[in-house]
Amino acid sequence: MKIINSDTHFDFMGKIKMTMAISGLVILIGLGSVALSGGLKYGIDFAGGTLIQLQFKTPPDIEVIRDGLKTISLGESTIQEFGSKRDILIRIQRSEEKLEAVGSKVRNSLGGKFNKEDITIERVEMVGPKVGRDLREKALLSILYAIIGIVIYISWRFELQYAVAAIIALVHDVLVTLGAFSILDKEFTLVIIAAFLAIIGYSLNDTIVVFDRIRENLRRRGKNTLVQTINASINQTLSRTLLTSGTTLMVVAALFFFGGEIIHDFSFALLVGILVGTYSSVFIASAFLVYWDSRH
């Protein structure tokens, strides 16, 4: 069975002006959204704070919960449904260093309005500001070190311009995903950083398959121009690119729909990242090789 004809001759490199413009626009919108919302929206992992997940026997009224919480001065807090109407997530900006049990404190504050037995404390996460700072630093460093390691490897296996092209493509992917997160008002947490690193890995995986073919074809290109060779390489690997993206998307989509609320944003990041990663291998990374060639 075949999804696409084995003998395609799409002129990918002929479209790069348009795709560059689209990518540029998408990234600009994303960064604009980040700027407008005053920077990235950090989850408690990076900003510090407390998060309490409660499960009620019957769907509660969020306003009633809000009134209940007012009796214990917790500072600024947000209350939202988490996956189902019975599951409630409460976020508190402050983190409590003291050994006070914040979970039961919250539950007790709701005691007058609900039957305490009907409320289960499912999860309590508290991250102090010091740890938040540490984690933020670690997350940035990890992305930086991953990029450095990958540049070294690709420069060794290929040539420098391939490494630069691959990095530009993955920065593109991360920026687009970042923008999507900012526009949809999703939070950055440790788990999302893991998703970003997975995206980096995946995006590269994809880029390298294309590059590998370009390198192979360049050795015997004869009279063909670089653009023709790149176009041919992308066409030859096209069915693989679509197949792999397809199967990976299938499993990530399964995770997105069935994996539950906790992992929802993580799988969302992967979903966006895989789509963008496939696109960028062709339209960003390969296009950069053409650009580099025209400058040297």
Added chain:
Amino acid sequence: MYRDLKWKIPLILAVVLGSVLLAYPLKEKISLGLDLQGGMHLLLEVKVEKAVEASLERLADDIKRDIFDDDLELDRIKAIYEDRRVNVRMVDKLDLPPVKKILDDYPFFSLVSEDSDGLGLVYQLSADHVEQIEQNAVSQGLETIRNRVDQFGVSEPTIQVQGERRILVQLPGIKDPERAINLIGKTARLEFKLLDEEHSLEQALSGNVPEDSEILYQRVVDKETGAVTKEPFLIRKRTVLTGETLTGAEVRFDSDFNEPYVSLTFNSVGAMIFQQVTRENIKKRLAIVLDGNVYSAPVIQDEIAGGRAQVTGGFTSAEARDLAIVLRAGALPAPVVILENRTVGPSLGKDSIDKGFTSIIYGSLLVVVFIIFYYRWSGVIAVTALFLNIVLLAGALAYFGAALTLPGIAGIILTVGMAIDANVLIFERIREEVRIGKTVRAAIDAGFSKAFRTIVDANTTTFIAAVVLFQFGTGPIKGFAITLCIGIAASMFTAVFVSRTIFDATMSQRKLDKLSI
């Protein structure tokens, strides 16, 4: 070349069998992370500076006693926390040389300056000694917490020092996390102090606190309404006896009201001091102070010999039991604060496992159906390789003792997607080779060898990202990195080596003119 099959097939069977043995039965062999089985992750910071301050106070007290013993007239001695110094001031200049002599016995104190009026000396604790106190505070704190957790009864707890002054406590499957926090984090500094009955409490409350005394409070809970009130006491700062001399602490029940209390037993030194204090202070009140809170302040009726005392305070029996545990395990040398707390209830953990596995099954089914539909017989080979990949992954997880976390399950899912990629690369290449007219055998050879380099390059980059993630990540993230690393390694073996072997084995049986791909 089919002769290779003689060792390839047994090797594959051995690896698979080994993995199955390592991972079977799954429930016992693969440990679950705290996010899946429920439990508590606590990162504590030891306030080591408090231990240094306490040490400084103790040393100042010792020096004071030495000066009194030598019949010298002390003006005052004061500990200066910020500089780790003590300032000793005498009434008479002539007393300074003998004081210096006394301080010679404290080798970790060095003279830094003399007061300009010639009546005082300033000594500083050496940096080495301060560091030693700090290290002790952390290592003793760790021991104490371990003792408490052991007595609380948690299976397979992790308690370790992280960095210089942090302690990581992980308690899997814990039912009552909030009680555990109280138990672990309570400093449990038990002190016996006499009440200051010479000065008026009212005056002290209005701001006129005598120099050697302080106001401490007793929390009184009204059993009917649950309302908490605080009752003030004027108490002498000097501690007559501490919990360090305890040998035992047990819960007992009051025979009249059946109320729980904690019965204390002192060692011989403690018993002696207790006897002396009670003898000298009959009809006075002795306060029992725990972490700065007064628990009770009974009037001493008579000299108490035998080294026994009791702490009452309107406890519930759980509170009394926990108090007995912390007193038996000893006080923390310095208080701790919580830097990070992640607690997951058991039902949420179970929910996550169910959802994680549901997505693995649905995701894999989709891929399996699609790949077989797309590649036919070769697709079956790819799916076999994929299945073995998951078996190897389970075996490796069991072997490394790596805990499976929710992001770890996501890692498995991502591995499923990416393991198929290697086969897709190979099969697409074989199709190309067939298209340019190669024989089945030559096409398979060329397909595998040409795709191999691509697979190595592509997987290595992902591997680098995963290794970095492992180095920097904590807890659940580490789980993701581990499954991704193992998954990549396993997929290199299964997708390249195993599926090649299956191709070869099929072809050694019968000659194929046409490949089902």
